Amino acid sequence: MWQLGPDWRDEELLASRWRAAAPFPHLIFDDFVADGLMEVLDDEHVDRYEGDLFAFEASRPGGMRDVCEEFAAVLGPVLARITGKRIASADMRAFAYRPGHYLLPHSDHQDGLERLLAYAYYLPSPEPPRGGELELFRCELANGELVATESALLIEPRPHRLVVFDVSDVSLHQVREVLAGLRVSLAGWFYP
């Protein structure tokens, strides 16, 4: 199902880009195509989730096992070599952001969860979204405390684009509010 395009061939170059990326390590691939994925997702049920941090529709945690296992098998070893992290598994949920949906700034890091890398893969939409960019923030720390945050990068949710980023105390990011259309993605984390 998952196919790595030519952008993935030079792993040394990707590793240096990973380390140099700002505001924290990340990579963006625009040639990551998944054959037959849309047919699988057509059968995927989504529920509405809402909290103080988010409002979106998503599939239930722990679902999409076959798609997720193949995704981890194809990408895990490559990303392990590029990032130097010992990746063994991944999880995956499907997300649908409609107008008014958002995911406010957070880092993904939580003690005990062992999230190594986060990813988002954007799918073709019947109504391409306006808004819904992935926004990365630069964090300034003083004595281990966050004292300032600043928007550093906006990543458009283009179809077949894969974004992979480091998970740490300072990997602050958000999904900006979708203002029109439908933003469809797969997202989750890689684990040791």
Next chain:
Amino acid sequence: MVLPVSLEDLLATRSAVIVANVVTPRPFDGYRRYALVDRGSYDFIDEPDAPELVACAAALIEQQTGDRRRYVESRVVRLVPGDYLLAHHDRIRDHGLEIVVDLSPTAAPAELHYRQHGQVFFRMPCVPGSAALIPRNPTVTSNHTYLSKLHTGEVVRWIALFV
């Protein structure tokens, strides 16, 4: 069964009330911007000069509860489209009665949520001129929901603590 919170605390949170048409909203000057975005994005004024609101709140508390309470502190929070204040940014209160007066110029699709152990038990909609009284204890937190950019306008809330 052992409850992680006292029965008194649980019952206290169930006595939150909303009262309509308490004040006529008025503007404030001197806002500062809070922008540690993992906690909140909003404008605020700590200890605004608003003796009429303090007096109004004290009278409302006495009317609603039969108790006379002492004013402790207050702040004004203003949200513009795209703003929010998350629950983990809220100040924990040992005890007291919080009063919120909605000073928004117009109604907006935004709410103030009060939570106990993560569960929302009280929602204050944005209705200009209304007020809410909420008993506080260490198990209660609040958050101002995200104000959509699909909406124009702002939300203004005066929030005071009485003991």
